[in-house]
Structure formats: structure tokens, C-alpha cells
Amino acid sequence: MSADKLLKEYAAGRRDFASINLANANLFNSDLIGVNLTKADLRRTNLVFAYLNKVTFNHANLVGAKLGGATLNQAIMMNANLSEADLHGAMLQRVNLFGANLSLANLMDANLGEADLRSANLRGANLRCAILSAALMREERGYPPTTMNGANLRKADLRGANLSGADLSGVDLSEANLSEATLARVNLQGANLSGVIAIGTIFTEANLNNVNLTEANLKNANFTKADLKNANLRLANLFGANLSKANVSMATLSNAGLIQAILTGTDLSRSLLDKANLSQASLVDAYLVRANLDGADLSYAVLTRAELSGASTIGTIFSGATMPDGKNHP
16 A cells, blocks of 8 residues: 555545565654554554554564654554664653564654563663663563663663563673662673663672672662672662672672661672772671772671681771670770
8 A cells, every 4th residue: 555545545534554565664753643553564664753642553573663752652563573673762651562472663752651572572672861760671471581681771871671581691781770679680791881870770690690789879769689790889879788698799889988878798709899988888797708898988888707718807996886795896
């Protein structure tokens, strides 16, 4: 069907265009609100600035489609193929993209607030500066997790998003806002989170092996049982953060702020904590074997039963701290 015929039939009241072939059609700035395009062939179709609110695109083929600036709020796009589609600046609020393929798609500056991205494929997608606040990406039993390997999420807004169980290995999240987001059991191995804002974020049982968290704001974040082995947390703000039973061995925490942090049972062996501020931190049962604590501030910290064998404590401040033997340091 031609674009002109589609628009004429739409104007006449038709809304069901399931399985239609519109490949390469020009529908620039068209108004197609509420149509049914289930299983439609929309490869490379020009839908720039089109009004597609509440359109149904289930199982539609939108490979390479041009959707820049389009309005797709509340559209239903379950299992749609949007690989390499251009959605730069598109409005996708509350859109349902469950199981959709968005690999290598351009979503720069797109608004995906409250979008359903469960089981979606976002490998290599460009989400730079995209809004994903309150987006849903948690893993669902019986379905593959949301994947974002190699995606660009630099400066993206993910406040309050649920990414539990998602695969974000190698993702660029530098300077993104993850405050109050849930990333329980997420795979962030090798990801770049430098300068990220993650105040009150949940990282419980997450894989943060070799992650870059330099200068990150992680105030009151929850890293319980997380794997932070070899992570770089230099100059990070971990005020009040919970790292109970986390693996932080061989990590770099030089000059990090860990005031009032909870490190109960945490493995900090061979970690670099030189010049870190651990005042008032709880290090009960912490494992600090061969850790570098040179110049660190542990004033009024609680080190009851902590293991410090082989740790370097040159210039370390212990004033008022509760030492491993239970005695208070003068």
C-alpha cells in the first residue's frame, strides 16, 4: 500500500492496518494516532516527526526506520524489530517495548520515561542523554534479561529505574543519574560509571567487577554482597553506603569518602584505601589483609574482630577507634 492510500483510508476512519507493507514509504509528519500496525513491514520507512501515540507495532519490522522526533507515547511495540532505527529525540513515554530489538538503534535524547524495556535488546544502542526515569528493565522469569552490552548511556537519566538482573556489561554510564534506581543482581562488569550520580541506588548482589566508579556520588547506596573486585572507586563519595559482605578485594579506594559507611564482613584484602576517609565507619569482621591504609582516617571507626594482618598503616589515624581486640584507641 502506498503512503497516500494509507493516509486517505486513515482519514476515512480505518484503523486496522495489520501486516501492511510500507517499506521505504514516506510518512513524514503524519498523524496516525491509534492505528494497528501489528506485523507491518516498515523497514526504512520515514516517520520523522510523525504522531504515533498509542499505535500498536507488535512484531512489526522497523529495521532502519526513521523515527527522529516522532511521538510514540503509550505505543505498544512488543517484540518489534527496531534494529538500527533512528529515534533521536523521540517521545517514548510509557511505551511498551517488552522483548523488542533495539540493537544499534539511535535513542540519543529520547524520552523513555516509565517505558517497559523488559527483555529488550539494546546492544550497542546510543542512549546518550536519554531519559529513562522510572523505566522498567527488571528480569522476568522465563524471559531473557534486558541486554545493553556496549550501549552508550552517558549522561542518561535513569532515576528510579528498575534494572534488576539486566546485562549492562561494558556499558558507558559515565555521568548518568541512577539515583534511587534498582540494579540488584545486574551485570556491570567492566562498565564505565565514572562521575555517576547514584544516591540511594540499590546494587545488591550486582557484578561490578573491574567497574570504573571514579569520582562517583554513591551516598547511601546499597552494595550488600556485591562483587566490586578490582573496581576503581578513587575519589568516590560513599558516605553512609552499605557494603556489607561485599567483595571489594584489590579495589582502588584512594581518597574515597567512606564516612559512616557500613563495611561489616566486607572483603577489602589487598585494596588501596590510602588517604580514604573511614571515620565512624563500621568495619566489624572486615577482612583487610594486606590492604593499604596509609594516611587513611579511621577515627571513631569500629574495627571489632577486623583482620588487619599485613595491612600497611603508615600515618593512619585511629583516634577514638574501636580496635580489633575491642579496645578503644586513645
